Each structure stands twice: as structure tokens, then as C-alpha cells.
Amino acid sequence: xxxxxxxxxxxxxxxxxxxxxxxxxxxxxxxxxxxxxxxxxxxxxxxxxxxxxxxxxxxxxxxxxxxxxxxxxxxxxxxxxxxxxxxxxxxxxxxxxxxxxxxxxxxxxxxxxxxxxxxxxxxxxxxxxxxxxxxxxxxxxxxxxxxxxxxxxxxxxxxxxxxxxxxxxxxxxxxxxxxxxxxxxxxxxxxxxxxxxxxxxxxxxxxxxxxxxxxxxxxxxxxxxxxxxxxxxxxxxxxxxxxxxxxxxxxxxxxxxxxxxxxxxxxxxxxxxxxxxxxxxxxx
Numbered sequence: 001x002x003x004x005x006x007x008x009x010x011x012x013x014x015x016x017x018x019x020x021x022x023x024x025x026x027x028x029x030x031x032x033x034x035x036x037x038x039x040x041x042x043x044x045x046x047x048x049x050x051x052x053x054x055x056x057x058x059x060x061x062x063x064x065x066x067x068x069x070x071x072x073x074x075x076x077x078x079x080x081x082x083x084x085x086x087x088x089x090x091x092x093x094x095x096x097x098x099x100x101x102x103x104x105x106x107x108x109x110x111x112x113x114x115x116x117x118x119x120x121x122x123x124x125x126x127x128x129x130x131x132x133x134x135x136x137x138x139x140x141x142x143x144x145x146x147x148x149x150x151x152x153x154x155x156x157x158x159x160x161x162x163x164x165x166x167x168x169x170x171x172x173x174x175x176x177x178x179x180x181x182x183x184x185x186x187x188x189x190x191x192x193x194x195x196x197x198x199x200x201x202x203x204x205x206x207x208x209x210x211x212x213x214x215x216x217x218x219x220x221x222x223x224x225x226x227x228x229x230x231x232x233x234x235x236x237x238x239x240x241x242x243x244x245x246x247x248x249x250x251x252x253x254x255x256x257x258x259x260x261x262x263x264x265x266x267x268x269x270x271x272x273x274x275x276x277x278x279x280x281x282x283x284x
Contacts, residue, residue: 002024003026034074040081048074052154060115075126075136084202092116103250124140139207172234182217186211193259214266229279
């Protein structure tokens with residue numbers, strides 16, 4: 001595990017499973033000599049991206065340097081050692097207005113809504129070109145917005161933010177135009193299982209997969225929260241906390257590979273987050 005000196009998210013290293021061996025290296029992934037650490041049989045899971053899409057506006061240079069150029073440095077080391085790469089992209093590369101879209105969505109219909117999403121799409125394009133030159137073996141997993149409790153969790157994404165709003169102010173702030181808009185969400189446990197599944201399957205065929213547990217609207221999310229915290233206030237605002245488009249994604253391509261999502265996971269992940277913050281008043 002390699003982490004940047006600046007993140008200092010050491011809590012994510014606490015209480016790791018006893019099964020397995022771990023080595024933590026505190027370096028900037030853009031500069032460290034990864035080729036020295038990799039072997040031909042290794043799989044590198046690239047998680048070293050800044051992920052806060054809302055804060056990426058005005059920080060384009062930072063996101064380009066860390067995310068786009070960082071991915072290039074990692075991929076070159078993986079190709080040199082003939083190892084394999086799991087590249088995490090984002091479902092926010094879509095931004096289309098169609099009812100439901102899948103991974104075959106034409107490039108001209110991919111409409112990233114933030115600099116973060118823009119550079120994620122650039123990463124995908126670069127990997128395809130680089131693969132033709134080097135034979136790099138990789139997969140791209142487009143993750144939905146993560147929902148669920150973890151040691152290093154943050155509260156800038158929709159569901160986690162709603163739960164934290166409820167804990168902090170007893171009020172959930174919602175951008176009024178987003179109330180009925182649908183987005184893809186991914187339970188944390190499904191995300192971890194998807195990574196393990198990809199590593200074990202060993203089918204690094206340069207394919208892109210949508211990884212999401214379900215498509216939910218803000219209204220759907222608030223109804224789930226209400227099932228555990230019956231009474232709370234909703235404050236509507238004109239400030240956009242979420243992207244401005246509604247889109248529903250298909251996860252059938254990954255299902256055809258043999259992966260199975262937990263259909264009840266998102267509701268349970270929301271419940272666990274509310275319990276963590278001690279605002280869950282029902283235990284059903």
C-alpha cells in the first residue's frame with residue numbers, strides 16, 4: 001500500500017484483517033519507483049485519485065497533475081513489469097440525459113459534468129491508446145458514488161452528506177432541482193467485492209465495467225433515511241450540491257461476468273451510517 005505524504009489518512013490502516021501481509025509505503029505515487037516493487041504476477045489497484053468532484057472546479061491543474069498524470073506514471077510501471085492494472089474511473093463520466101445507458105454509450109454522448117469527471121474520461125482514453133503501444137493488461141471499473149461506513153470515510157458525497165447533515169443540524173440540505181434526479185450509487189461492500197472478484201477472475205481484457213449497486217433519486221434516498229429516522233426537516237436550496245443531470249446506468253455487463261450485487265446493500269449501508277452517527281432511531 002502506497003499513500004501520499006499529504007493525506008495522512010492513517011486511520012484506514014488500523015485493525016487490518018489478520019489474514020495477509022501488509023507493507024505501507026508513505027510516498028507520492030507520482031514519483032515513487034513502482035517498477036522496483038512490482039512483479040509480473042502482481043495486480044495493482046490504482047486508488048490514488050482526488051475524488052471530490054464538487055471541489056474540482058477551479059482546481060483543474062491539480063486534478064490533471066494528480067489524477068491524469070498520476071495514472072500515467074502508474075500504468076507505465078505496470079506495463080514495464082508486465083503486471084496487471086485495475087483502473088478506477090467514475091460513473092460521472094456519463095452525464096447523459098437518456099433513460100438508461102451502458103458501457104457502449106457513444107463517446108459523443110459522454111458528458112462529464114466536472115473537471116474530476118473530465119480527467120477520469122481522459123484517463124480511460126489514454127489507457128486504451130497506451131495499451132496498443134505496450135500490451136498493458138488492465139480493467140477500468142466505473143464506480144458509482146460510494147455509500148457506506150469505513151475507517152477513513154468522508155462526508156462530501158450525497159448520501160454521506162445527508163446523513164452528516166442530519167447528525168449535525170437535524171436538517172438535510174437538498175438542491176431543489178435534484179430531488180427527482182436519478183444517479184448510480186455503489187455500496188462500499190459491493191465495491192470491495194468487485195475489486196476482489198476482478199483480481200480473482202484474472203480477465204484483464206481492457207474492458208470498461210459500470211460498478212453500481214442501484215440507481216436512486218434523492219427522493220429515494222430520503223425515503224430510506226426516513227425509514228430509520230422518521231422525523232427530520234428538509235431544507236431546499238438553489239446551491240448545487242450534486243451534478244445537474246439525471247441518468248440511470250446499467251450494471252448488466254459485470255453481472256454477465258458472474259458478479260452478484262447485494263440487492264439490499266444500499267439500504268443497509270445507509271442504516272450503518274446513521275447508526276455510526278447515532279441518529280438512527282429505528283432498528284428494523
